Amino acid sequence: MQLIQDLKNNFLYRWTSRPKKVDNNFAVILLYHRIVNIESDPQLLAVTPENFEDHLKFLKKNYNILSFQSLLYFLESDIPIPPRSVLISFDDGYYDNFTNAKRIIEANSVPAIFFISTSNIDSTQEYWWDALERCILNNASFPLKIEIDIEGVGVHSYLLDNKSANQKLYDFLIEKLRAVIPDKRDESLIKLSVICNSVEGRQSHRAMSKPELIEFSKSSFVTIGAHAHNHPSLAALDHDVQEREIMLSKSILESIIEKHVDFFSYPFGTIKDYSDTTKNICKMGGFKLAVANYPAKLYNTEDRYALPRYLVRNWDKNEFSKKLNSFFL
Numbered sequence: 478m479q480l481i482q483d484l485k486n487n488f489l490y491r492w493t494s495r496p497k498k499v500d501n502n503f504a505v506i507l508l509y510h511r512i513v514n515i516e517s518d519p520q521l522l523a524v525t526p527e528n529f530e531d532h533l534k535f536l537k538k539n540y541n542i543l544s545f546q547s548l549l550y551f552l553e554s555d556i557p558i559p560p561r562s563v564l565i566s567f568d569d570g571y572y573d574n575f576t577n578a579k580r581i582i583e584a585n586s587v588p589a590i591f592f593i594s595t596s597n598i599d600s601t602q603e604y605w606w607d608a609l610e611r612c613i614l615n616n617a618s619f620p621l622k623i624e625i626d627i628e629g630v631g632v633h634s635y636l637l638d639n640k641s642a643n644q645k646l647y648d649f650l651i652e653k654l655r656a657v658i659p660d661k662r663d664e665s666l667i668k669l670s671v672i673c674n675s676v677e678g679r680q681s682h683r684a685m686s687k688p689e690l691i692e693f694s695k696s697s698f699v700t701i702g703a704h705a706h707n708h709p710s711l712a713a714l715d716h717d718v719q720e721r722e723i724m725l726s727k728s729i730l731e732s733i734i735e736k737h738v739d740f741f742s743y744p745f746g747t748i749k750d751y752s753d754t755t756k757n758i759c760k761m762g763g764f765k766l767a768v769a770n771y772p773a774k775l776y777n778t779e780d781r782y783a784l785p786r787y788l789v790r791n792w793d794k795n796e797f798s799k800k801l802n803s804f805f806l
Contacts, residue, residue: 502558507789508787539798545590571685598684598690601678608678612670613650659707703730707722764782768785
């Protein structure tokens with residue numbers, strides 16, 4: 478296999494593949510979302526291009542960077558994962574992945590996987606959490622009083638230009654909407670945007686278009702994975718809705734990029750956002766690996782449908798090096 482030959486020809490792999498204690502044979506998967514400079518980032522999803530480039534340079538110098546295809550080989554074989562192995566992953570599918578992340582990973586010859594939530598492809602609409610931010614946190618014309626109803630939960634907030642009250646409402650709705658059936662969630666957001674007089678999505682927060690995604694997928698350093706269609710908390714949905722969310726995202730992506738999509742990422746990805754049902758749908762649906770969002774080392778013995786990842790924030794190179802070193806202790 479060319480993949481394995483390439484690994485064996487790599488000096489770092491030859492060095493790390495010497496017999497070592499089994500405890501050293503694990504990988505760390507890093508989780509990014511956006512590579513962009515933005516002023517408002519309540520979910521802490523954005524890493525600046527400058528910091529991201531520093532991250533990659535540090536990783537190339539100090540760690541063994543694997544692709545997901547390489548990881549799959551190690552998990553399926555008896556060959557231990559090389560020590561000090563790192564994988565780079567992105568969730569959601571923001572436009573800046575195409576404009577900024579792609580440029581930087583190519584310039585540094587570093588592989589990365591991008592898990593795409595498909596409902597916003599070719600859309601001017603923002604992801605739902607960004608739409609909520611625009612309506613509530615970044616809206617000069619926000620009403621003094623608001624009444625909305627979500628799944629029978631009445632929300633009555635007297636905001637009176639109080640940033641703390643706005644933030645409290647935003648946090649409350651983020652938690653409520655993540656578990657709502659996507660159609661009902663979107664209905665609530667449309668009503669909210671009208672009430673708040675904030676209906677236009679921001680160009681800076683859009684997803685990739687089909688042509689961009691096609692070009693993106695052609696990069697030798699890019700792997701495309703699926704991330705559900707509407708980005709819900711899957712475990713909150715019944716089996717049929719989960720299956721539709723998961724398999725629709727796979728089929729849409731495969732029809733666009735004309736490649737198999739073998740890897741899946743659970744939206745949000747915490748332990749409450751996926752279940753055994755979710756994992757079984759991914760397995761039966763043809764996915765070879767699925768990743769979650771909880772911090773842990775990844776060993777050969779890991780559940781292939783609940784792989785751990787470490788969230789990366791907008792750390793400068795010194796903070797990033799400290800964090801990475803702590804992940805490998």
